[in-house]
Amino acid sequence: MQFRNTPQSFTVGFELEITLRPKAASNIPGFRFEGGGGNNMTATSRENVNTIYTFLMLRLNCGVPFERTADPYTLWNVTSNHSVRGSDGFYGAEIRSPKYSGSAWRPAINYLFQTLDQFFHLNGNESCGTHIHVSRGDVEWPILELQAIARAVATYSGIFLHLCPDRDQSPYCQANCEDGQLEILRDINNTGCRDLIDLMSPMRNTVINFRSLHPLEDFRDTIKFRLFPATNSPETLEQYILSSLAFISASLRTQQDYYTEEMQDVTINSFRTFMTPHPDEAGHRVDHRALFHNKEYNSVDAQIK
Incomplete structure (x- = not known):
């Protein structure tokens, strides 16, 4: 698709x-x-x-x-x-x-x-x-796209806070999948929008917040990335935005059958590959070294459970 x-x-x-x-x-x-x-x-x-x-x-x-x-x-x-x-x-x-x-x-x-x-x-x-915040403009996200993004969040949820240690202890930036990655992955395909919101973001302070998709929210129809630390520069803010767009784009281009119960442990290298855009997506190219404040991201293919 x-x-x-x-x-x-x-x-x-x-x-x-x-x-x-x-x-x-x-x-x-x-x-x-x-x-x-x-x-x-x-x-x-x-x-x-x-x-x-x-x-x-x-x-x-x-x-x-x-x-x-x-x-x-x-x-x-x-x-x-x-x-x-x-x-x-x-x-x-x-x-x-x-x-x-x-x-x-x-x-x-x-x-x-x-x-x-x-x-x-x-x-x-x-x-x-x-x-x-990332949205589809004035239209709602199609449910198939939301499910694709949710699968990517469930797959890589363990890596985000590891790569942004500035936010790791923040009560306002909690992991999306504390209750088990595979259990959530099994449920996503059969979940409608309202239930998907509750499944991925049982509270609004998750790393990637789906609760803004609720029609009663102020910034409705958006997916909210909460993992980034403070910044005092436009260059860093640009990288935050590009990273969010790159993750959404990677989620949408990834085939549905990639997420299976036989999937291997997620590594920093596999996440880096996932985030690398196709040649026709130059607008979403990210300077990973400037973005993630963890030297392991660029030097070690560590497994992130």
Whole structure:
């Protein structure tokens, strides 16, 4: 079965968790420097948080106010996240991008970091992460495609956190298949969309979150990659996005009978091969050495149980 998996087939969005400290108060109207900041939420701290969020949204949206009643992913949004901890004058923020078709996300991430670097010092501490959303645009994922992606997640779920040790201990990034890989693989082919969501993501904090496929979710019809650590650079964010697209594309081009009960143990080398795109998928080519923060990925063909 052939699936459509060109770069133009996908819509991409991202959430950047980061802590910010203004470079100069005079550049941000209404901001006042204070001792402490971050977790010490005084009245001034709360005012500063709101001031930073409003300022950033206006800058990123070219002066257009963010309307919470409108489609939430047509404009940039900057909001709070209780898990993101600021300190020493840094304030936690979650920056949510619009949804972009094709490769339109590339200039968007450059624009984002140009804006951030102009006005703020950045610190992506251990409380921060980066989430990538991939969807089929304005249409729902066909169930056969979701099943193919779910099979790939079940097959390689054990390798993700091994390759991103920054996220390994995070309560917000849990393995998809703790209850047994083969049991899940046997169930996927006979599972509809709603049951597939529960099977692959019994909670929303799984490494690859299927719960955003639920029609009642804000960022609906998307598959959410939660495994990536914080980043302060557009180059790294680009690799995160390309990696997510490469995984989806690899899942869709892999034949269904690849996933059998006789499958061999997954290795780093087999995962690297799986992630390598076909020649006609140059837009999804990933710099694996820059992406995964684990030297074993490039040097050892270790088995990942």
